Amino acid sequence: MTEANLPHGPISAILATLxxxxxxxxxxxxxxxxxxxxxxxxxxxxxxxxETMAVTKDPHWNEVGLDVRYFHYPERNCAQQRNFGxxxxxxxxxxxIDDDEEVDPNWVEExxxxxxxxxxxxxxxxxxxxxxxxxxxxxxxxxxxxxxxRVEGFKPGKLVGAALPNGFPTTAQEPIPCEWIGGGASALxxxxxxxxxxxxxxxTGSSPGEDLDLGYRLSRKWKVYFVPSAKCIHHQSPSxxxxxxxxxxxxxRSRFGxxxxxxxxxxxxxxxxxxLWALVQFLSELASLRHGLSRPDLPRAWAGRLRGFLSCVTxxxxxx
Numbered sequence: 001m002t003e004a005n006l007p008h009g010p011i012s013a014i015l016a017t018l019x020x021x022x023x024x025x026x027x028x029x030x031x032x033x034x035x036x037x038x039x040x041x042x043x044x045x046x047x048x049x050x051e052t053m054a055v056t057k058d059p060h061w062n063e064v065g066l067d068v069r070y071f072h073y074p075e076r077n078c079a080q081q082r083n084f085g086x087x088x089x090x091x092x093x094x095x096x097i098d099d100d101e102e103v104d105p106n107w108v109e110e111x112x113x114x115x116x117x118x119x120x121x122x123x124x125x126x127x128x129x130x131x132x133x134x135x136x137x138x139x140x141x142x143x144x145x146x147x148x149x150r151v152e153g154f155k156p157g158k159l160v161g162a163a164l165p166n167g168f169p170t171t172a173q174e175p176i177p178c179e180w181i182g183g184g185a186s187a188l189x190x191x192x193x194x195x196x197x198x199x200x201x202x203x204t205g206s207s208p209g210e211d212l213d214l215g216y217r218l219s220r221k222w223k224v225y226f227v228p229s230a231k232c233i234h235h236q237s238p239s240x241x242x243x244x245x246x247x248x249x250x251x252x253r254s255r256f257g258x259x260x261x262x263x264x265x266x267x268x269x270x271x272x273x274x275x276l277w278a279l280v281q282f283l284s285e286l287a288s289l290r291h292g293l294s295r296p297d298l299p300r301a302w303a304g305r306l307r308g309f310l311s312c313v314t315x316x317x318x319x320x
Contacts, residue, residue: 008116010039011108012089016073016081016183017099019047021055023235024099028055030232031097032066036109040067042089043099044081046074076242079199079210082183086193094193096211098184101128103232110230111187114175114223122192122222123215125178126185126230133167139287143280157226162277163212163258168226175225181218183211185232192222202257202318205242209254213262244297245304252278252308257318271312278305 013031017024024043031038043056056070071088073081086094093112097103107126114121136144136154144153147161156168157178165180181188196217203210218224242250252274259270282305285298 008112009093010091011037011093011095011112012086012091013038013041013095013097014044014082014085014089015041015097015099016044016078016085017047017052018076019045019049019052020099021049021051024052025055025058026102026235027097027099028061028066028068030101030103030105030107032061032064033105034103034108035106036112038066038095038108039091040069040089042069042071042085044071044073044085046072046076046081077204077207078183079203079207080201082210083198086190086198089190092190094188094190096181096183096186096188098234100235101184101232102235103185104230107230107232108187110227114225114227115187115189118223120223121189121225122195122218123181123186123188123224124175124230125181125215125224125226126187126232127168127226127228128182128185128234129231130233131236132170133165137284137287139280139284143276159212159216162255162273163209163216163263164277165212168228172226172228175227177219178224178226179216179219180212181215181224183214184234185230186211186215188218189222192218195221200257200261202261203254204318205250206247207254208247208251209258213254213258216258216262243300245300245307248301248304249308249311252305253312253315253318256312256315261318271309274312275309278309281305 031041045052053070056068061068073084111124111126114124144160153160156166156176158166159179160166168176199210200213215224255274256270259265259273260267
């Protein structure tokens with residue numbers, strides 16, 4: 001089927017990677033088997049390995065009708081890698097996917113159904129079936145009730161407190177309105193993406209929360225849906241973008257940026273939110289230790305969060 005004959009126009013997939021060739025091949029293979037064709041995949045690679053480029057240049061992709069385009073990006077910044085990819089994508093139907101996702105054959109078709117059937121739908125979020133958001137523990141239930149009440153605090157798809165995403169019922173069968181998307185498993189209308197300015201510039205490094213921020217801004221102008229029938233599996237790769245303490249440092253700064261820049265909260269309110277979030281996270285982690293779980297990385301996580309919080313207290317610019 002040619003691009004001109006695709007029912008709602010051709011599709012561009014944006015895939016940001018640090019360099020994980022083994023799982024990248026699995027992801028590309030699953031994209032090549034879709035019931036609705038993906039016309040191109042833009043692989044935006046910020047790593048130094050040669051293997052990732054080699055995977056993208058494999059003649060197999062042309063043989064199965066998948067146009068894989070490779071780009072190297074000089075900075076390890078997931079948000080900006082995705083912006084870079086969208087700018088170079090040829091088409092207006094956009095997919096965001098991580099290199100360690102393996103998607104069902106009807107994943108693309110199911111994700112785009114709400115977008116193609118309603119011009120007011122700007123984005124959809126897929127269903128990562130092997131990693132649903134966990135049911136809140138006691139500390140997190142108290143956190144939600146205290147900040148948002150017994151109803152709003154648990155509303156599926158809502159961002160609560162310090163930009164904490166609520167999950168969805170595992171029994172859901174129909175699309176559910178939501179305030180966030182996942183950068184590794186979502187579809188977007190280019191018009192919607194551009195209407196909110198794409199991914200925000202204040203994210204650095206692995207850009208934790210950049211997709212939550214984008215989804216929240218989209219949900220203020222467009223309809224955004226979680227689509228339970230768009231199923232995928234996340235092959236959690238052990239090779240992340242940074243150390244535990246660095247990731248937690250960036251996570252604190254990202255939450256502060258979402259609260260102040262995106263949601264318009266004062267610095268004082270934002271600091272209260274991220275401080276309370278860090279406290280509840282700390283109590284939850286202590287409880288896991290009491291239950292016998294081994295968490296050797298926790299001291300580094302705590303140090304990273306503390307450093308991130310202090311940087312938000314003194315920061316005048318979240319870049320860097």
